[in-house]
Amino acid sequence: MGRLPELSSADPSSEARIAALQAELAAVKQRDAAFRTHMIQEFLDRGERNTYVHVLHEERAALRRREQESFADLELLVRKLEGAQARAAAAENALARLQGSLAWRLTAPLRSLRPAWGGGPAPAAAAPAVAAGVFTYYLHTSPFRIFREPRFTLRGWAWPEDGRPVTAVRVAVGSQTFIGRHGLPEPEVVARYGEQPRNPRPGFEVTFDTPPGEHPFSLEAQLGGEEWRWILRTTIWAEPRP
Amino acid sequence: MSRETDANTRWQESAATLGERSAYKRVWDRQAQDSEVAALAVAGHNDEATLDLTARQFIDTLRATTGLGPADVILEIGCGIGRVGKVLSQECHHWFGADISGAMLRHAARRLQGRPNASLVELATVGLQEFPRDAFDLVYCTIVFMHLFEWDRYRYVEEAFRVLRPGGRCYFDNFPLDSKHGWEVFTASASYPLERRPAHLSMSSTREELGIYLRKAGFVDVEVRDLPNELIAATGTKPA
Numbered sequence: 141m142g143r144l145p146e147l148s149s150a151d152p153s154s155e156a157r158i159a160a161l162q163a164e165l166a167a168v169k170q171r172d173a174a175f176r177t178h179m180i181q182e183f184l185d186r187g188e189r190n191t192y193v194h195v196l197h198e199e200r201a202a203l204r205r206r207e208q209e210s211f212a213d214l215e216l217l218v219r220k221l222e223g224a225q226a227r228a229a230a231a232e233n234a235l236a237r238l239q240g241s242l243a244w245r246l247t248a249p250l251r252s253l254r255p256a257w258g259g260g261p262a263p264a265a266a267a268p269a270v271a272a273g274v275f276t277y278y279l280h281t282s283p284f285r286i287f288r289e290p291r292f293t294l295r296g297w298a299w300p301e302d303g304r305p306v307t308a309v310r311v312a313v314g315s316q317t318f319i320g321r322h323g324l325p326e327p328e329v330v331a332r333y334g335e336q337p338r339n340p341r342p343g344f345e346v347t348f349d350t351p352p353g354e355h356p357f358s359l360e361a362q363l364g365g366e367e368w369r370w371i372l373r374t375t376i377w378a379e380p381r382p
Numbered sequence: 383m384s385r386e387t388d389a390n391t392r393w394q395e396s397a398a399t400l401g402e403r404s405a406y407k408r409v410w411d412r413q414a415q416d417s418e419v420a421a422l423a424v425a426g427h428n429d430e431a432t433l434d435l436t437a438r439q440f441i442d443t444l445r446a447t448t449g450l451g452p453a454d455v456i457l458e459i460g461c462g463i464g465r466v467g468k469v470l471s472q473e474c475h476h477w478f479g480a481d482i483s484g485a486m487l488r489h490a491a492r493r494l495q496g497r498p499n500a501s502l503v504e505l506a507t508v509g510l511q512e513f514p515r516d517a518f519d520l521v522y523c524t525i526v527f528m529h530l531f532e533w534d535r536y537r538y539v540e541e542a543f544r545v546l547r548p549g550g551r552c553y554f555d556n557f558p559l560d561s562k563h564g565w566e567v568f569t570a571s572a573s574y575p576l577e578r579r580p581a582h583l584s585m586s587s588t589r590e591e592l593g594i595y596l597r598k599a600g601f602v603d604v605e606v607r608d609l610p611n612e613l614i615a616a617t618g619t620k621p622a
Binding site: 166169170172173174176177179180181183184 | 451452453454455475476478499501503512513514517518519547
């Protein structure tokens with residue numbers, strides 16, 4: 141850049157040049173301001189960052205991410221169920237082969253004599269420690285998922301068809317049991333289904349650990365302070381995110 | 383009952399409790415239920431002549447503290463109903479008014495009709511994420527800090543630094559406790575029953591606080607002044 145000539149305000153020609161330069165500077169400032177104003181407005185328009193629309197777009201993007209993650213988990217869950225079914229079918233085949241074998245047939249008389257040996261009756265198929273109940277229920281947070289976090293809180297509401305009061309709620313994951321909170325208000329449920337005289341607040345929540353692996357899962361309610369009945373049984377899979 | 387008393391009553395009824403103070407969008411949307419209540423909430427009066435007069439007084443303050451030029455691209459944080467913007471937009475290249483309350487901005491839009499060099503932007507949350515960096519010549523925020531928690535005051539100072547161009551100027555004001563007016567506001571606020579303190583209740587700043595915000599954010603040439611209207615104002619410049 142060349143050096144500007146020295147200007148003196150005492151010199152009339154210099155005064156004119158100063159005025160011209162000042163006008164040029166003002167024009168440059170205006171052009172710069174126009175450019176920045178345009179840039180700001182473009183930024184506001186292009187990014188849709190203005191107003192509530194931006195917030196809605198952010199929320200939509202987050203929901204899409206969640207939807208994609210859910211689809212991926214659902215696919216994984218289906219594969220695991222298919223795997224479990226295949227294992228069950230293979231076990232049934234193996235049992236059928238065993239029962240059709242010569243050795244099984246030859247040892248049949250011995251098995252029929254077993255009570256007489258004092259061995260007592262053959263053990264029944266493993267009876268569930270908790271019997272099934274008949275409930276009207278709904279789960280706000282579904283357990284039918286791949287569990288990614290080390291803990292999960294199951295929320296919902298339930299009451300037994302026989303009208304007994306729910307006096308406790310728990311979840312069994314494998315050999316571990318987790319007692320939850322019950323008697324939580326569910327005004328919308330009451331409004332929809334009517335007041336349940338012995339279960340006026342049918343809401344519950346249970347937080348349980350989800351260690352990595354496959355686990356039997358059981359959601360259970362205690363009725364009338366006595367027996368436990370299961371509301372829902374399934375198998376769950378927990379796989380922390382890589 | 384006069385029209386203003388009427389609006390005063392409606393304004394009081396529109397106030398949420400102190401626990402909701404951080405829910406700025408909801409708190410100020412509620413106070414913008416109609417234009418008179420909105421004007422009372424942001425300026426303490428609602429006749430147009432007084433609004434214009436106080437806007438001119440503030441612009442004189444800006445001129446004396448930060449300077450004003452016809453080529454300035456200006457951003458007001460918390461512009462409310464556009465009290466200042468309506469007048470200031472006649473003296474600058476472009477005026478942007480940002481507010482967290484969309485309902486306030488609807489009143490501002492009506493008051494700024496016919497001013498092509500005035501734009502209004504609703505902020506999604508505390509901050510100026512809607513605006514690009516290095517864009518403005520002047521960012522100011524007047525009669526707003528008293529309604530914000532300290533963390534949010536500083537957030538706006540930080541954000542002002544980001545959106546100002548190098549060499550850009552900023553202005554932030556609040557009332558101090560050690561002025562007559564400040565003490566009156568304080569004692570009036572203290573008289574609210576504990577459970578009925580409104581969310582927008584005015585809270586003071588110290589000179590030190592405002593100066594620290596500006597310096598921590600990176601501004602230089604920071605000055606904190608006592609203004610004739612008993613406010614204190616901090617000004618600074620983003621290093622070129």
